[in-house]
Amino acid sequence: xxxxxxxxxxxxxxxxxxxxxxxxxxxxxxxxxxxxxxxxxxxxxxxxxxxxxxxxxxxxxxxxxxxxxxxxxxxxxxxxxxxxxxxxxxxxxxxxxxxxxxxxxxxxxxxxxxxxxxxxxxxxxxxxxxxxxxxxxxxxxxxxxxxxxxxxxxxxxxxxxxxxxxxxxxxxxxxxxxxxxxxxxxxxxxxxxxxxxxxxxxxxxxxxxxxxxxxxxxxxxx
Amino acid sequence: xxxxxxxxxxxxxxxxxxxxxxxxxxxxxxxxxxxxxxxxxxxxxxxxxxxxxxxxxxxxxxxxxxxxxxxxxxxxxxxxxxxxxxxxxxxxxxxxxxxxxxxxxxxxxxxxxxxxxxxxxxxxxxxxxxxxxxxxxxxxxxxxxxxxxxxxxxxxxxxxxxxxxxxxxxxxxxxxxxxxxxxxxxxxxxxxxxxxxxxxxxxxxxxxxxxxxxxxxxxxxxxxxxxxxxxxxxxxxxxxxxxxxxxxxxxxxxx
Numbered sequence: 030x031x032x033x034x035x036x037x038x039x040x041x042x043x044x045x046x047x048x049x050x051x052x053x054x055x056x057x058x059x060x061x062x063x064x065x066x067x068x069x070x071x072x073x074x075x076x077x078x079x080x081x082x083x084x085x086x087x088x089x090x091x092x093x094x095x096x097x098x099x100x101x102x103x104x105x106x107x108x109x110x111x112x113x114x115x116x117x118x119x120x121x122x123x124x125x126x127x128x129x130x131x132x133x134x135x136x137x138x139x140x141x142x143x144x145x146x147x148x149x150x151x152x153x154x155x156x157x158x159x160x161x162x163x164x165x166x167x168x169x170x171x172x173x174x175x176x177x178x179x180x181x182x183x184x185x186x187x188x189x190x191x192x193x194x195x196x197x198x199x200x201x202x203x204x205x206x207x208x209x210x211x212x213x214x215x216x217x218x219x220x221x222x223x224x225x226x227x228x229x230x231x232x233x234x235x236x237x238x239x240x241x242x243x244x245x246x247x248x249x250x251x
Numbered sequence: 252x253x254x255x256x257x258x259x260x261x262x263x264x265x266x267x268x269x270x271x272x273x274x275x276x277x278x279x280x281x282x283x284x285x286x287x288x289x290x291x292x293x294x295x296x297x298x299x300x301x302x303x304x305x306x307x308x309x310x311x312x313x314x315x316x317x318x319x320x321x322x323x324x325x326x327x328x329x330x331x332x333x334x335x336x337x338x339x340x341x342x343x344x345x346x347x348x349x350x351x352x353x354x355x356x357x358x359x360x361x362x363x364x365x366x367x368x369x370x371x372x373x374x375x376x377x378x379x380x381x382x383x384x385x386x387x388x389x390x391x392x393x394x395x396x397x398x399x400x401x402x403x404x405x406x407x408x409x410x411x412x413x414x415x416x417x418x419x420x421x422x423x424x425x426x427x428x429x430x431x432x433x434x435x436x437x438x439x440x441x442x443x444x445x446x447x448x449x450x451x452x453x454x455x456x457x458x459x460x461x462x463x464x465x466x467x468x469x470x471x472x473x474x475x476x477x478x479x480x481x482x483x484x485x486x487x488x489x490x491x492x493x494x495x496x497x498x499x500x501x502x503x504x505x506x
Contacts, residue, residue, distance in 0.1 A: 176416055180409050184399050193395055194413060197388040198420050201427035208434065229423070240416055243333075247408045 032117040033125045040129040043102075050098055051133045055141055058091040062145045073150035080149035081210035084159060085166075087145075088138045089199055092167050093192055095134045096174040099126065100182040100245070109182075113249055120238035123245060127175045127237075135167025155213035158223075165226040166206040172230075172237040173198050179244035202229055260337035262479045263488050269472040276469035283462030291455035298452075304368040309456060311361040313463035314354050315379075318386060319421070321351030321467065325393070326418035329411030339475065341407040342482065344414065345397065346474035350467065352390035359383050378432035382425045389417045403482075 044051055065083050066076060103109040103126075112122050142163050143156040151159070177195035181187030209222035291309035298305035328344035331337055362380050363373045374380070393413050400406035448456075483489045491497055 176412075180396060180413060181399070183405070187399070190392075190395055190399055193388070194392040197385050197392065197424070198416070200385055201420075201423050204427045204431045208431070232423075236419065240412060243412055244409065247405050247412065250405070 032115060033121050036112070036122050036125040037129060040126055041132070044129060044133050050095075051137070054091040054095040054134050055137055057094060058087055058138055058141060059145060061087040061090065062149065066149070077150045077152055080146060080151040081155070081159070081214065082207050083149060084142050084146060084151070085163070085203055085207040085210070088142060088163055088167065089170060089203060091138055092134055092170045093174060093195060093199075095130070096171075096178045096195070097181075097188050097191055099130050099175055099178045100248075104182045104248070109245065110249055113246065119242040119245060123175065123179070123241040124234075124238045127171050127241070130175070131168050131171040135171055136164060138167060139163035151210075152214045154216075155210050158213035158219050159210050162206045162209040162219075162223060162226060165223065165230055166202045169202050169226070169230045169233045170199060172233040172241075173202075176237055176240045176244055179241045179248060181248075182245070183248035202226065205229070260335065260339060262339055262342075262483050263486075265339045266476055266479050269476055273469060273472045273476075276465050276472065280462055280465035280469050283458050283465060287455050287459035287462050291459060295452050295455050296449070301369060304365065307361050307365045309459045311358060311365060312456060313460045314361060315358040315383065316460055317463050317467055318351060318355040318358050318383065320464075321347050321354060322386065322389070322414070322421065323418055325351060326411075326414040329414040332407060333411050333415075338482070339479070341411065342478040343471060343475045344411065345407070346478055347471055348390060348394045348397070348410070350470060350474075352387060352394060354467075355383060355387040355390055359387060376432070378429045381432070382428045385424055385428070386421070389421070393417065 062083065065079075069075065069079075100109060103112070113119060115122065139160045142159050143151075146156055146159055174191075174195045177191045177198075180194065181191045184190065205222050205225045209219050209226065212219045212222055288309060292306055295306070297303050325344045325347045328340040328347065331340040332344065359380065362377075362383065366373055366375055366377075366380075393410050396413055397406045397410040400409060480489055480493075
């Protein structure tokens, strides 16, 4: 437990000292959202229809982009090997790393999304659901994505490969995340969507750490 | 039991036994596919609603079955490889991936062609077509990951992990896509929930499915054999097999 806490604190400190890395996904999120009205139409009525999907896809891509750096610097400076050699279970330590990744990308993305929702004329009453569904969903995204990041960390150019591996696995989260926002707009019950997002998170919390640990072992030894 | 599993793990033993099994599966595949396609394409009655265009089912459904089964077979081989370090299992998984991707593509393509007479368009975001498309991406991911590593052992283990992660996710993806589809477009016409097929229509389908499975097994055996030869090229038994003469151990040559 102490080692998990130490990993948490270390990763948080490291990331907070490199603020650029934390800010970049957020700027990317805002930029992508800016592109859509320019490419499609500035008409608020049209934008309101597609806003839930746009916000979710853009947030998903922003979370995906930040994944590559999840293990990269630790792999380069060798501290990942130290984590592997540590007597504590690697699954728990990697869960701590993923938790930090979510705290500094998923959660800010979720908090920022309502702001961009205003710009896309997202109908009122769905803002809280948007933030909540993103907060729940990005946690699963970080966990699933970390498997891909761990598998590709040893490869020189793993970036595009990482998205190829991870994006198909993101689809259920996207369906229920965007579905929750849409249900909120139409005034339907959102609890079912949020419950399924929570279930997906519970399942990935349970299974993903083992896959991440196994993948890290493959990447280090290979 | 254990002795059998260990024997199965030996590439040399597998090479021998697969040589004996292979012709039987090829014969079964040829016989079943020829019978099934003749029966299905020429003799089965036309569908009362879709006419003759329904006959594409005799390619579409077996390919779709195989596309899903091959992913499961690949993940099981990956698990066997990770747990017992049986190399043959990984060789089989390696040759299965392109075959599965090809079958997924065949299922997608025949589905698109089938869409023209039934929906009047090449592509619909139908639940089945969508989850098939995602399955194709999963296959491409496994193939790309295996190709990205320089070390063969890492490539094998990484591909095994990804195949296992994928197989856990396939049912989740399938059900969420089904749910998404029913929410967005209430199904007006589905290919499955129609009146039960008469015997003379589904019997050739069963024969085609069995034929496709035999074809898959035969092709996997054949390609695993060549994969064994490629990977074990520096082993004595392979050199003896290829050159046709006894190869001396290096120690003996030096003497």
